[in-house]
Amino acid sequence: MNAKLESIIAEAKRNWQSEQNSGRIRIRVTRDTSSLARGADETIAKLQGAIDSKKLTADLGVTGSWGFCWMEPCVTVRSAAGTHTILYGNVTPDRAGEFIEAIAAGRDFPELAIGVVEGNATADIPLLSDHPFMKGQVRRLMANIGTTDPESIEHYLAHDGYAGFGKALEMDAEAIVKEMLDSGLGGRAGAGFPTGRKWDFLRTATASPRYLVCNADEGDPGAWVNRVLLEGDPHLIVEGLLIASLATHADEAYIYIRYEYPIAFARMQKAVEQAREKGLVGKNILGSGKDFEIVVFFGAGAYVCGAETGLMSSIDGYRGMPRIKPPFPAQAGLWNKPTNVNNVESYANAPMIMRNGAQWWSSVSDAKEKGTKMFTFSGSVNWAGCVEVPFGPSIGTVVDQWCGGMREGRVLKGFQPGGPLSGVCAANRNLTLTLDPYRELGLFLGGGGIVFFDQFTCVLDMCKFFLAFCEDESCARCTTCRGGTQRAVEIMRRIQAGGGRDSDFTNLQTLVTTMVWSNCFHGQFAMTTIKTALKAFPDEWQEHIVEKKCRAGVCEALESGLQPVRRVEPEEALALAGS
Amino acid sequence: MTVEPGVEELRELVAEFQPNRGHVMPALHKVQEKYGFIPRPAFEVIARQLNSTPALIFGAATFYSDYRLHAPPETEIAWCCGPACRVLGGQRVLDAIQDELGIGFDEHTEGDRLGLHVGQCNGTCHEAPQVWVNGKVRGNLTPESARELVRELKAAGE
Ligand SMILES: Cc1cc2nc3c(=O)[nH]c(=O)nc-3n(C[C@H](O)[C@H](O)[C@H](O)COP(=O)(O)O)c2cc1C
Ligand code: FES
Numbered sequence A: 001m002n003a004k005l006e007s008i009i010a011e012a013k014r015n016w017q018s019e020q021n022s023g024r025i026r027i028r029v030t031r032d033t034s035s036l037a038r039g040a041d042e043t044i045a046k047l048q049g050a051i052d053s054k055k056l057t058a059d060l061g062v063t064g065s066w067g068f069c070w071m072e073p074c075v076t077v078r079s080a081a082g083t084h085t086i087l088y089g090n091v092t093p094d095r096a097g098e099f100i101e102a103i104a105a106g107r108d109f110p111e112l113a114i115g116v117v118e119g120n121a122t123a124d125i126p127l128l129s130d131h132p133f134m135k136g137q138v139r140r141l142m143a144n145i146g147t148t149d150p151e152s153i154e155h156y157l158a159h160d161g162y163a164g165f166g167k168a169l170e171m172d173a174e175a176i177v178k179e180m181l182d183s184g185l186g187g188r189a190g191a192g193f194p195t196g197r198k199w200d201f202l203r204t205a206t207a208s209p210r211y212l213v214c215n216a217d218e219g220d221p222g223a224w225v226n227r228v229l230l231e232g233d234p235h236l237i238v239e240g241l242l243i244a245s246l247a248t249h250a251d252e253a254y255i256y257i258r259y260e261y262p263i264a265f266a267r268m269q270k271a272v273e274q275a276r277e278k279g280l281v282g283k284n285i286l287g288s289g290k291d292f293e294i295v296v297f298f299g300a301g302a303y304v305c306g307a308e309t310g311l312m313s314s315i316d317g318y319r320g321m322p323r324i325k326p327p328f329p330a331q332a333g334l335w336n337k338p339t340n341v342n343n344v345e346s347y348a349n350a351p352m353i354m355r356n357g358a359q360w361w362s363s364v365s366d367a368k369e370k371g372t373k374m375f376t377f378s379g380s381v382n383w384a385g386c387v388e389v390p391f392g393p394s395i396g397t398v399v400d401q402w403c404g405g406m407r408e409g410r411v412l413k414g415f416q417p418g419g420p421l422s423g424v425c426a427a428n429r430n431l432t433l434t435l436d437p438y439r440e441l442g443l444f445l446g447g448g449g450i451v452f453f454d455q456f457t458c459v460l461d462m463c464k465f466f467l468a469f470c471e472d473e474s475c476a477r478c479t480t481c482r483g484g485t486q487r488a489v490e491i492m493r494r495i496q497a498g499g500g501r502d503s504d505f506t507n508l509q510t511l512v513t514t515m516v517w518s519n520c521f522h523g524q525f526a527m528t529t530i531k532t533a534l535k536a537f538p539d540e541w542q543e544h545i546v547e548k549k550c551r552a553g554v555c556e557a558l559e560s561g562l563q564p565v566r567r568v569e570p571e572e573a574l575a576l577a578g579s
Numbered sequence B: 001m002t003v004e005p006g007v008e009e010l011r012e013l014v015a016e017f018q019p020n021r022g023h024v025m026p027a028l029h030k031v032q033e034k035y036g037f038i039p040r041p042a043f044e045v046i047a048r049q050l051n052s053t054p055a056l057i058f059g060a061a062t063f064y065s066d067y068r069l070h071a072p073p074e075t076e077i078a079w080c081c082g083p084a085c086r087v088l089g090g091q092r093v094l095d096a097i098q099d100e101l102g103i104g105f106d107e108h109t110e111g112d113r114l115g116l117h118v119g120q121c122n123g124t125c126h127e128a129p130q131v132w133v134n135g136k137v138r139g140n141l142t143p144e145s146a147r148e149l150v151r152e153l154k155a156a157g158e
Helices: A003-020 A033-037 A040-053 A093-104 A153-158 A163-169 A173-183 A195-203 A225-232 A234-248 A262-277 A308-316 A344-362 A395-402 A435-440 A459-473 A479-499 A503-515 A521-525 A528-536 A538-547 A570-578 B007-013 B024-035 B040-049 B054-063 B083-087 B090-101 B143-156
Strands: A025-030 A058-063 A075-078 A085-088 A113-118 A211-216 A252-257 A293-298 A339-343 A372-379 A386-390 A412-416 A449-454 B075-080 B114-119 B131-133 B136-138
Touching: A003 A153, A003 A163, A025 A033, A025 A040, A033 A040, A033 A262, A040 A058, A040 A093, A153 A234, A153 A262, A163 A234, A163 A344, A173 A195, A173 A234, A173 A344, A195 A234, A195 A339, A195 A344, A211 A234, A211 A308, A211 A344, A225 A234, A225 A262, A225 A344, A225 A372, A234 A252, A234 A262, A234 A339, A234 A344, A252 A262, A252 A308, A262 A293, A293 B024, A308 A339, A308 B024, A339 A344, A372 A395, A372 B083, A412 A459, A449 B083, A459 A479, A459 A528, A459 A538, A459 B083, A479 A503, A479 A521, A479 A538, A503 A528, A503 A538, A528 A538, B007 B024, B007 B040, B024 B040, B024 B054, B040 B054, B075 B090, B075 B143, B083 B090, B090 B114, B090 B143, B114 B143, B131 B143
Parallel strands: A025 A058, A211 A252, A211 A339, A252 A293, A372 A449, B075 B114
Antiparallel strands: A025 A075, A075 A085, A085 A113, A372 A386, A412 A449, B075 B131, B131 B136
């Protein structure tokens, strides 16, 4: 490996080791958007206050999110001897006092314990790996998160950070692309297009300069997997981009972060600066003669800027309107130069593939889709958190195991697999987290945000909501999309107000068949929610339009028919949704 | 009333930005960060700095929901329109807030004290249904607790 890189990694490891052996209690609090929403900063202030006043030989630090988002702030406490580490949850400011009392007295605090991270289980506290939320998870992308300080390049280096880049430095571009292709990594934004093939398009492009774009626009409401990475381990993304730059001969990268993620923006900026200080970004990287720049770019609130061509016109300073492809970004992207666009999670896998090899990387599951994928779950379930799992588990497992079941009194009625363009599905516990079953149903398993709903959710109200979202976020270039989404919202509002007509089925069908003519996926797939909901929940449309009833009791102008959802057998649901 | 900044001051603020380098949004962000919104003269100043036209800069700015053309209220309530919030009763929370405030989206109460804005999900869905009060999450709302919150905010300014 590059001698300079080898020495900075070795030094970081030594520092990490001596930190570990400091003989001090180590307290680490998650500090990300989710934990700040639940009072992390006040918790941190209280813990620090108590450490100072009690003169505890302890140091306090921060980490990214373990994924137990509904139990933030999470805190790990590592014993002075380093033999015993426990993860606690719900260490909210009002509990911080009694919590630190116990720690200061040398006791555990079982009441808030989630599990033992290091050492043996105790009588009161089981191992973290036995927690239902952790079972079945394989944490690779999230391996550092919870352990390292996201604002420390030293911590990242100490965990073999940038070693994947070190390997890539010794390979030629073609060999890196081959390794990526062999791994079978598919684009994590949802389409699953092989990342290695995209990289090869850019590698073989002829013009220069050439650009990389890291799509951190994560616009699907209910998805925050990219945020967990950006806030929790930003150097993983820098390293991914560095590897991609070697594979594609790229000169500069733009990381486009949505406006709703200010902490992610600040951490990515800091990470890039730290990498620059170490000689990993900028001119003549590590003495290799290679130059590479990274710009961290802040969006301003526009869903279509997640679409790659919209994103590029946004960086360019124009309205963020997607355009017709071809030309594809690899032919004419940023400033009409060859460009490669990938999702955050796609780039973040590159360091894993380089460090451990394609074989290791792809061996984790039997599914056709290789590697692990991060998902966030929310809605009518008990736990709203973030997991990393191999592709393939069933929705039943997701709900029972990783979501802690449905909230009290709520029955699973259906779910949205991946954002406003992805459609809705009837409750089917057998569907797996893989791409094909959704495609077959006319849906998409998108970027990782799955939202569950129950009998109190009106399917038509959901359709109205998602169409209104698509209307608001339409770039307005295509008549089919601009006018079509408006028309769909009008029709939905009228139905919900009691003015449904038989002809509405045809009206909606017309929109389904014409909006697909829009230029970009936004317009093409805006009607997916209605299209799939018509198939999956035919009775509910009939009730609203013909009988003027809303079984969920949401549409106030209609007769409320709150009644138990019909139990749909899995095979039947599949047939319904697929017919 | 807010006083519009002078052209000189704006020029200095955006002096670092260059044409054709993807600097339109960073320049707009910098102006908004300073004034809380993009004052009218800024469009002309940025256009000149970036070798562009005010129409193009204005067109770009108004494409996004988070560039503001008017001074923000003292306290902004951003209501999450996301799906998890909706599934858990967000619409009724909004109805209660609007009823209590007597204003619609992007309107302000008397003296620009309180304002209402549509917020997008940022992945704190575990607090659903929620609003952000000047960026800080107030979650697990019911129509009643949302009314209570609005009354509290109204009282705080009196
Ligand atoms: C309306 C719309 C919104 C999108 N939003 C995102 C997004 O937020 N993040 C993302 O990575 N891709 C998004 N995409 C997909 C991108 O266009 C692009 O395909 C993706 O970034 C490619 O990454 P991958 O190959 O690594 O999966 C969106 C597409 C459309 C049409
Ligand atoms: S849906 Fe409101 S925070 Fe996610």
